[in-house]
Amino acid sequence: MKRIALLGMPNTGKSTLFNRMTGGAARVGNWPGITVELLSGKILLGGDMVEIIDLPGIYDLHGFSDDEQVVRHFLHDNVPDLALVILNATQIERQMSLLLQLKRLNLNVVVLLNMADEAKKYGITIDSKKMAEMLDMPVFLLSGKYGAGYPEALQAVARALRYPTPGMAEQLRSQLEEDAHLESEMARVLHHAVQIPVQMPEHLSDKLDRVMLHPWAGLPLFFGIMYLLFQGIFLLGQPLQLWVGDALGWLRGAALEPAVGWLPAIVQGLLLDGLYNGVATVAAFVPLIILFFLFMAMVEDSGYLSRAAFLMDALMAKMGLDGRGFVMLLMGFGCNVPALMGTRVMRSRSLRLLTMLIIPFSLCSARLQVFVFITAALFSPVAAPLVLFSLYLSSFAAAILTALLFKGKYQNNEPFVLELPPYRFPTLRQMLLRGWQEVSHFLRRATQFIVAGVVLVWLLTNLPPAAAPGGPDTFAGMIGSLLHPLFAPVGIDEQLTIALIFGFVAKEIVIGALAVIYGQFGDALGSALAQQLDWVQAYSFMLFTLIYTPCLSAIATLRNEAKSTGFAAFVIVWSLALAWLVSFLFYQTARALGY
Structure with missing residues (x-):
């Protein structure tokens, strides 16, 4: 060939x-x-x-x-x-x-x-x-x-x-x-x-940059644009998500339950409550993931991310980073893996390591589906986009805090050189191709982990056979009880603890795991979570999910890019410690204030 x-x-x-x-x-x-x-x-x-x-x-x-x-x-x-x-x-x-x-x-x-x-x-x-x-x-x-x-x-x-x-x-x-x-x-x-003409004509990009790169208005405009983007994803994606969830619920009741009705009860439970509930819950988020990547493709291809790097460079320099680190954080919104690989453009090893240390705090698309599901279940339609936006701000805050703490260890003197391409509005074909590439990559990754993950969760929550499904005598119940003293101070119960453990493999498994643990999916799972948790517990859980250890794929990529097993282990330990500390401070403060 x-x-x-x-x-x-x-x-x-x-x-x-x-x-x-x-x-x-x-x-x-x-x-x-x-x-x-x-x-x-x-x-x-x-x-x-x-x-x-x-x-x-x-x-x-x-x-x-x-x-x-x-x-x-x-x-x-x-x-x-x-x-x-x-x-x-x-x-x-x-x-x-x-x-x-x-x-x-x-x-x-x-x-x-x-x-x-x-x-x-x-x-x-x-x-x-x-x-x-x-x-x-x-x-x-x-x-x-x-x-x-x-x-x-x-x-x-x-x-x-x-x-x-x-x-x-x-x-x-x-x-x-x-x-x-x-x-x-x-x-x-x-x-x-x-x-080439002696004097180039003024381009639309020059006029837009007078506003977009304004010393005072530039950053507020950027965060305003990103907020509107997340608002649009939530408002357009949630109805689509509910429609797909309803369709999957109908498929289970009309076709799958009659088809497997002749099988033993334990096999029915594995296929329907385990495999189907877990996979269907994740599948309901595909429309939202498609919207997310379409919107992000529009922002990236327009040339605006380069402006964001320029705007953030002065702030990032105070943290030992540069504007490229901010772009890598934004790339991490899609997936942490390509963002980690993108640090190759940096020649300074110290700058690369510090940037790789903060990228896993980016709110990737796998975490996004967890947060959209929980915010839709426990918060009003008015509050949900604000909660989602606050988690993005928390993502930046965790990255900034980490960079400030460790910039002395990873000192960098590499100059920052940035090319600002002209503004370009991508064509529909470009956005669709880009969106399809990202979504197909997401589905391939999800397929690799979710099927195995939800089956394993079902086995843990239903074995040994003598134990009541989901009860304290199951293997999952034993693991949850063992870790309860560690997670109780941050408001995370035994069921959520099991979901977090599987989230270490891939964040896509978290919602699928909850569907298996509660034996529900779609709206029924949302209602079960709303009955089990209050908003303080839910937000603490989301903070922990946001900050704690990235998925195995990200860890493997990080180790390969850093060429250091010790650095990868340090990232795991630091993210776990920071996640517990942030969730603890939020949960205990909220309870002390009477929430």
Whole structure:
């Protein structure tokens, strides 16, 4: 199978083009010679099945960041049949140097000048035919966002794959050679093939940034926008969630119960009260998760997250971090795993470790479903979005406190350099593809853990056979009683304790575990929780769930990225200690005030 590698600097639209080429049918896999995972997808091109690999964005082929090393190792150990080099046409002067470095490797190359629509608005004119002639490689103008120029580029890619890969003339060098020659060649190509106006016209992004990046109004605007985003997710997602829950309840009563009625009672209980209740409770949250990722894709692709990093940089610097750490926290709202992997762009090991220490406090989508379910069950429709927003603020507070406490241990002097892309409103196709990728990843992870988790919870709450289901004589009851002295001061009872234990494996299991423990799902489970807990206990439980140990996938990723088992163990211990302390202070204070 032939292989195409996507190469380019950050913010050139590589991911957008990758999604357009693969249709979102991507997978994550390991590659020989490197210790990280890369995104890949297979497409039929020119009658052949071709694999597309999306490599990390890099500024310089011979730089020293982890991402640059990943690209070097990949090209060295997995020479692609074609290198598809994507450049931002609005920044052609700065990005040409990377292309000329890649040209020296004697790779089979096709060049795509992306964002040609934006370059035209800026008055930048590029003669792609002249540039192709001077570089001796195919060059095409393209708009990855809208698809303009995409069919012609795809045909050129198919043609280029017919020719054998030249292979690298020699191994990658650790230092650039003949820098003067490279600079003169770049100047020659730009002089003959590119026309850039002396003064660029004022762009809409400049006008918006006067407001969005205002020294006083910028941060309140950012938090206001994020609050509206969470409000929208809750208001639109809750009715969909209830509708799916009702449909799953009807399916159980109308089809599943009659179908398994002939089975022994214990098997019926395992299949219906264990497996189906647990999985159905989690499945009811899929519409909400879809909305969450669609909204976050809109915010990320618009370019606003870079502005958030800029706004937060001064505050993050006081904590020993920089604006990129704040962006990683926001990425963690989707899933902590890619956020932890995103710290590779930081060259300072101390900065990476401190950032990885705070990322697990991000309120990920798996925790979100737990909080939405509990807030909907115990709080009014008016109070629920405020409770949810307060948990996001608590997430930031836990990260800030941790950074302040440990910034002395992980000192950093790396300068913060940030590129602000123009504002772009993503197309519906982009949002849907991005949302589908994230949701499919969520469902794959959920499937891996939830089925096994809810079955194990059912066994713990129903064995030994002589014990009453869910009673104190079951294995679950024994474990809950053993840990009760530890969790009683924070208002967490035995049933919630069992759910927390399984939440260590994956937070998606928590609600499924509660469904099995209480023998209910959907609205019935919400009513059971409302009868069992008051709002103080529920909020204390949510605080603990928010802060305590991240899931096993996050821990494994953290250990791999930090290359330290001791650091991963420290993260587990610190998050558990902080979760207990915060929940204890909240619960005891609320009770002392008479709530």
